[in-house]
Amino acid sequence: MARPKIALIGAGQIGGTLAHLAAIKELGDVVLFDIAEGTPQGKALDIAEAGPSEKFDGSFTGTNDYADIAGADVCIVTAGVARKPGMSRDDLLGINLKVMKSVGEGIKAHAPDAFVICITNPLDAMVWALQQFSGLPTNKVVGMAGVLDSARFRHFLAVEFDVSMRDVSAFVLGGHGDTMVPSVRYSTVGGIPLPDLVDMGWTTQDKLDAIVQRTRDGGAEIVGLLKTGSAFYAPATSAIEMAEAYLKDQKRVLPCAAYCNGEIGVKGMYVGVPTVIGANGIEKVIDVKLSKDEQVMFDKSVDAVKGLMEACKGIDSTLA
Ligand code: A3D
Numbered sequence: 001m002a003r004p005k006i007a008l009i010g011a012g013q014i015g016g017t018l019a020h021l022a023a024i025k026e027l028g029d030v031v032l033f034d035i036a037e038g039t040p041q042g043k044a045l046d047i048a049e050a051g052p053s054e055k056f057d058g059s060f061t062g063t064n065d066y067a068d069i070a071g072a073d074v075c076i077v078t079a080g081v082a083r084k085p086g087m088s089r090d091d092l093l094g095i096n097l098k099v100m101k102s103v104g105e106g107i108k109a110h111a112p113d114a115f116v117i118c119i120t121n122p123l124d125a126m127v128w129a130l131q132q133f134s135g136l137p138t139n140k141v142v143g144m145a146g147v148l149d150s151a152r153f154r155h156f157l158a159v160e161f162d163v164s165m166r167d168v169s170a171f172v173l174g175g176h177g178d179t180m181v182p183s184v185r186y187s188t189v190g191g192i193p194l195p196d197l198v199d200m201g202w203t204t205q206d207k208l209d210a211i212v213q214r215t216r217d218g219g220a221e222i223v224g225l226l227k228t229g230s231a232f233y234a235p236a237t238s239a240i241e242m243a244e245a246y247l248k249d250q251k252r253v254l255p256c257a258a259y260c261n262g263e264i265g266v267k268g269m270y271v272g273v274p275t276v277i278g279a280n281g282i283e284k285v286i287d288v289k290l291s292k293d294e295q296v297m298f299d300k301s302v303d304a305v306k307g308l309m310e311a312c313k314g315i316d317s318t319l320a
Helices: 015-025 039-049 089-110 123-134 145-160 194-199 204-215 216-224 232-247 292-315
Strands: 006-008 029-034 060-063 076-077 116-117 139-144 252-261 269-279 282-287
Touching: 006 015, 006 089, 006 282, 015 029, 015 039, 015 232, 029 039, 039 060, 076 089, 076 123, 076 232, 089 123, 089 145, 089 292, 116 123, 116 232, 116 282, 123 139, 123 252, 123 292, 145 216, 145 232, 145 252, 204 216, 216 292, 232 252, 232 269, 252 282, 269 292
Parallel strands: 006 029, 006 076, 029 060, 076 116, 116 139
Antiparallel strands: 139 252, 252 269, 269 282
8 A cells, every 4th residue: 555645834843843753653755845945855855864774664855846745645734934932823823824825725736635734823723714725624624732732731740740641641622822721620640630639639739720821831931942933843743643643543532623513612613622533534523511610711712713713804805
């Protein structure tokens, strides 16, 4: 059987890391696309030259021509600009919306059967716009944020409890922004919900609150340290986890920015929700029941995403 074809739209910090991870995991042949001449070609050749030492096979090419993504099984979109210190994700909206239009048209023309994972910020609004510009079915266009946000939450919890991150599961809902909702009730260590661990005295409510806030600020913390851009290792790893779930029909339960059709009270928009990813893309959006407090926070987050969608409509009247 032919290897799957993975198109990476955007060959910057995340795009290059995605290509390297896809190569090491032998997920398929990789095409790196970017408008910058030489960058995708250089990164593709550099990664191909790592094959003999790392012992992976596959084809790695770089291109500035959308025709070369033809027939891609998966497209991962990072094209656009990233944050610098002092910027919010929302500051990227105007410029990245234009990028989503050209990317959507490129995917529509050359890879209409692909599973498309958007990473470009502001995530929930960009994935919504990308779905409309590409015209692909909503179950085949998804945003990566929840896997990253819950990985950050898991990491901080594993350090706090001094246990393996393997035994920590975490659950983050809502938009990928300051209003995201890390759910304490649905997050566990060895299956024990976090509030029970506070009752047991293993941590304090104050420490847990600080971890929740650090998770919300996780992106900004890294932007502040790097100064020249935003996080890229963990975002790339998170998107690869989603691509692998699709390519291998793993039926993984992963939090993603998915199109909601009434689940958790949300209709006709993208927001971070628990999903099942398999060979049919987003196979299920899990209609989880929230507590009153969680619902209030989630609704606030949904409203923030709606505000960004309205701003997009103000810029591009073809969006509905
Ligand atoms: P960066 O290293 O700047 O790479 C972006 C690439 O996009 C550059 O190589 C550009 O040349 C290219 N590009 C610009 N316009 C176009 C276009 N029209 N068509 C094709 N390529 C184009 O950024 P990065 O890789 O660090 O980040 C990429 C995006 O991901 C940014 O919008 C970030 O804000 C976002 N991001 C999202 C998360 C989430 O969790 C959702 C995390 C981290 C970064």
